[in-house]
């Protein structure tokens with residue numbers, strides 16, 4: 001009776017008793033946890049007893065959110081962080097050592113691209129490949145390759161990685177397969193089904209959905225054999241090897257980086273998660289309808305959206321994902337200034353961020369990909385006129401009316 005995606009999220013808190021018979025997990029803001037018996041405090045520190053010691057390493061409100069995310073991803077455990085970037089950076093710092101090599105998709109969220117540049121300064125080598133073809137990933141592998149990193153639907157150009165075949169390759173070679181599921185969210189896609197080892201979600205986007213809290217999560221799917229991974233420190237080699245990876249990410253990630261998710265944010269994100277399925281259905285349906293409208297419009301020269309038949313991975317997206325998602329990018333006819341166009345939109349908001357209930361638009365080359373420079377932008381297929389649209393849950397007629405008038409202007 002608790003099998004459905006939304007049912008599981010809604011009833012997850014009540015799986016453990018909650019004080020005063022609350023029907024959802026309250027917000028625990030305490031930083032310290034006092035134990036009547038000092039021996040229990042020692043046991044918690046040693047991991048011999050469940051419990052909390054100090055707020056940087058987690059608290060009950062965040063733990064309740066972590067168990068919801070594990071359920072959504074069908075994983076064995078999740079560690080939350082203060083942002084999606086904190087989750088990626090903490091996991092990489094916890095798992096990699098100098099001299100290691102990582103193969104990454106070249107179609108990357110801009111800030112992840114920046115982080116990988118920084119890791120390169122610390123003697124970790126990153127190779128970028130077009131991950132829409134597994135052959136490119138395979139050719140880039142080296143004896144010191146420790147992991148492969150991809151996004152599901154890349155932002156902003158919506159390329160889709162060769163997810164299943166990369167999963168087979170990583171399983172064959174014993175590599176950590178790290179999938180950023182932010183753009184699809186666990187409602188549209190479970191990376192575990194393509195043999196992902198670790199899944200990262202920026203909770204700031206669809207899972208939270210309301211644009212009122214930042215957060216990130218790393219989930220272990222339970223598929224990777226941590227005994228074969230050379231970078232696990234002896235301290236984290238507990239009785240059950242399935243726990244080694246997430247334990248090291250949690251312990252070292254939260255301790256060394258300290259980017260802990262605050263209880264207030266965890267609470268808001270957990271509220272958002274309850275309606276993830278409803279919002280994703282509505283936003284995806286809006287996005288498909290709007291993409292079809294824009295694709296027919298004479299003043300729009302390109303629409304990048306996996307739901308359109310001319311998208312290179314349209315068929316693959318249909319096989320892998322529950323819907324085609326709620327993010328698209330467009331290019332306008334040459335004579336239209338994209339900033340003037342954005343100013344003519346009355347409902348759609350010019351803003352960074354995506355996965356919000358409200359429809360947001362951003363000129364990509366001039367903002368989020370500005371710092372990267374023209375060469376790297378060209379490599380990533382980012383035209384100067386590219387506009388990214390994150391479609392919300394407004395009434396579709398209002399969205400179409402707004403784009404119509406802005407294009408007519």
Ligand SMILES: *Cc1c(COP(=O)(O)O)cnc(C)c1O
Pocket residue numbers: 083084085086109111112151155180182183202203204205214215216
């Ligand atoms: C936004 C985003 C992130 C980073 O998440 P923050 O919570 O903003 O730090 C990582 N990956 C993808 C694909 C994103 O869209």
